[in-house]
Amino acid sequence: DAKTTQPTSMDCAEGRAANLPCNHSTISGNEYVYWYRQIHSQGPQYIIHGLKNNETNEMASLIITEDRKSSTLILPHATLRDTAVYYCIVSSGNTPLVFGKGTRLSVIA
Amino acid sequence: DTAVSQTPKYLVTQMGNDKSIKCEQNLGHDTMYWYKQDSKKFLKIMFSYNNKELIINETVPNRFSPKSPDKAHLNLHINSLELGDSAVYFCASSHHNGNTEAFFGQGTRLTVV
Numbered sequence: 001d002a003k004t005t006q007p008t009s010m011d012c013a014e015g016r017a018a019n020l021p022c023n024h025s026t027i028s029g030n031e032y033v034y035w036y037r038q039i040h041s042q043g044p045q046y047i048i049h050g051l052k053n054n055e056t057n058e059m060a061s062l063i064i065t066e067d068r069k070s071s072t073l074i075l076p077h078a079t080l081r082d083t084a085v086y087y088c089i090v091s092s093g094n095t096p097l098v099f100g101k102g103t104r105l106s107v108i109a
Numbered sequence: 110d111t112a113v114s115q116t117p118k119y120l121v122t123q124m125g126n127d128k129s130i131k132c133e134q135n136l137g138h139d140t141m142y143w144y145k146q147d148s149k150k151f152l153k154i155m156f157s158y159n160n161k162e163l164i165i166n167e168t169v170p171n172r173f174s175p176k177s178p179d180k181a182h183l184n185l186h187i188n189s190l191e192l193g194d195s196a197v198y199f200c201a202s203s204h205h206n207g208n209t210e211a212f213f214g215q216g217t218r219l220t221v222v
Contacts, residue, residue: 034210043113043199043213044152085150096142096165097201097211099152 002100003027004088009104012082018075020103022088025069030092033064035073037084038102044087047073078107112136115200115214122190123222130185130217132200138212140205141183143175146197146216155198158183159205190221 005023012018034049055062061074087102113134143155157165161177172188203211
């Protein structure tokens, strides 16, 4: 079973920041927080991952709380093409990713 | 070049038939996976192979038989297809030991009629 809890759905206005929360209160010390997204039945796409420090790449930023029990994925300027299901996953990297139900993000013009 | 490629993209077949789905990755990864996404959109791990060896089999019926001829390929053969096998099957690959990302193929939509 997935070890994360995410809201079922969220809306975001185009051009605004999309902040997607995730709770992972049972995360272990060696587990990373990964974010993937799936755009309309395409294969899941990697976005970003981190252990305890905040991370940023060309797609998004990942903010992890100091106690590591929750995190937020930030898409700084959401576009219509960011409409997708976003999955937050905790994994040590040695086992297959376990997907939960994710958050369906709808970016609205 | 496509990192993880699956063929075919669509597959429609009758109940009772045997079919195969092929997967190839050109990323030099040592671990490959098969996932199943059903009509409710849940993505579930089926198999995991590391260096051609099966390491995880998640209670999948033995009608499903993965085969890995080499590290770059993981094929999925399904015998005696049933209506409930209809789903989208995704292949993926990654490095086994490490905090690196997994790459997914574009999926094979299997419809059993």
